[in-house]
Amino acid sequence: MIKISLERAARNPAASLSLPELPFEADGMEIARRTISNWPGYAPSPIRDLSDLAAELDLGKIWFKDESVRFGLGSFKPLGGAFAVSRALSRHLAGETGSEAPDLLSSDMKARVASLTVTAATDGNHGRSVAWGARMFGCRCVIFVCSSVSQQRKDAIASYGAEIRQVDGSFDDAVRMADQTARKEGWFVIPDTSDGETVIAPRDVTQGYMLMVDEALEQLKGEPPVTHIFLQAGVGGMASASAARFWQAYGDKRPVTTIVEPEKCACWYESLVAGKPVAVTGDIDSAMAGLSCGEVSLIAWPVLETGADFMVTLNDDAVPVMMRYLAGRGGDDRPVIAGETGISGLAGLVAAAQDEALRKEMGLGPDSHVFVVNSEGDTDPDAYKTIVGKSASEVLGQ
Structure with a gap:
């Protein structure tokens, strides 16, 4: 069985089911959908059903939104x-x-x-x-x-x-x-981050990211509601966009939301524990390169300040374990090409589900339907091949 350990975990003391006033345009989601869907090559990214992993972790479903194929750029970022x-x-x-x-x-x-x-x-x-x-x-x-x-x-x-x-x-x-x-x-x-002075462009970035979950809500029609989401967070743009869109769709029945970060640069963990934005300094480089950020975005803060229920941190050892697992073939919807940052939300889920006390506190069990994002594929092909032992094309063609 795959094994990943947590570094730290905490419940957000300010978590709330009440939807705050979101820092977005009222018609921002509609503008993003109309604009992006008209670009050449647009198609909703697929959702993978990781049934084998769900069975291993004694969970009902793991839905893995695969952004590795978005517009041929290998990540969700074009949406923003x-x-x-x-x-x-x-x-x-x-x-x-x-x-x-x-x-x-x-x-x-x-x-x-x-x-x-x-x-x-x-x-x-x-x-x-x-x-x-x-x-x-x-x-x-x-x-x-x-x-x-x-x-x-x-x-x-x-x-x-x-x-x-x-x-x-x-x-x-x-x-x-x-x-x-x-x-x-x-x-x-x-x-893709805001210091509180530059607001319009990072708001647009976040509103574009919301299309990813909007697609997922359509793709999962007919399935039981999502009960938990695990979201990797750097500055917090994707995490806040995803949490906000689920909140809009589900109201006070929104999924239990967990923020996942590298231990070296856990600015959201520190900020949510402190109840205010806190900058993390020093060596903040992580193998999860897209999450190597020391300061939270002030566009994301109003959403995740109360919209995140839990925070977990991982060390860099989680990277190769999860990348190799997803590159392998299974009875579930694999292989999946996931990069160092792309796997982090899923790695956080695996670690949390294997921690008995935290699992119980989060309410993870056979009736849980978990949504996670593969935020990138092999955006650094050399690093991917070094870690996995094969190139992405070799993995997909094996």
Whole structure:
């Protein structure tokens, strides 16, 4: 049996079933659905039924939303970064042309945005999404990367025509540099996190992410309601979007929600225990690279402050165990290509379900129907092959 251990676990003292006032536009979900579904290559990402793992853990169902195939970019991020680029450009063009819904894919609009620049900071996938969106719509793109970003991830971003600028320091340092440069140069900054001052673009990013759960709700029609969700959290964009959409759909019967983080950079754990945003400093690099963040997003905070019920942290040893498990064939819906960050929510579930005291406190059992997100595939192919022992194509063709 697969075995993963927790580092820490805690109940959120502020958890509530009452839906707070969400920091999103009232029609944001509809705008995201209408916009993204019209992009070339759009299709809902599949949901995998991990029946063997559910049986091993004595759970009813494990639904694994597989974002490794989204738009060929290997992660859920296009739903956020590229969508936020489209919103920034649309607002700019609406001011110029008077059209509230300009067709960004038209040659006329591409000519109008060719002189504009969008920028973002990234630890990998968000920057790739912003660069992909910029290429699709025809504007210039500059991406700031922190020192821990691998060369393959930088090359993947650059392949969409983006200029890469290296920043010494952490992801949070890169976020600040992107914001400062955008203000100085008059660029559109597209962060996936908010310091409380830059709000509109990160709000757009989060609203785009909500489409992922919106798809899942449609795909799971006819199934028993989801009882638990395990969500990996870096700055908290995907986790807050997912929790919010389930909350909208289920009301006060929302699923029990658990936030999963690397022990090295557990800013949500520390913040929710403290009851206020707390920055984690020091060595915050993790094998779960997309979660190597020391500060929570203030767009995500109002949702997860009360919408998260539990927080768990893992050490990096969980990464190879879960990646290899998903790469193997089973009687359930495997193999699945999951990267170092992509597996973390599922690893948190496995660890929690194997801890008898925590399992009981969370209410995990044979009647539980758990939703988890595979947030990325092999976005660093060399790292994936080193960990799993095979490339993604070899795994799928085995």
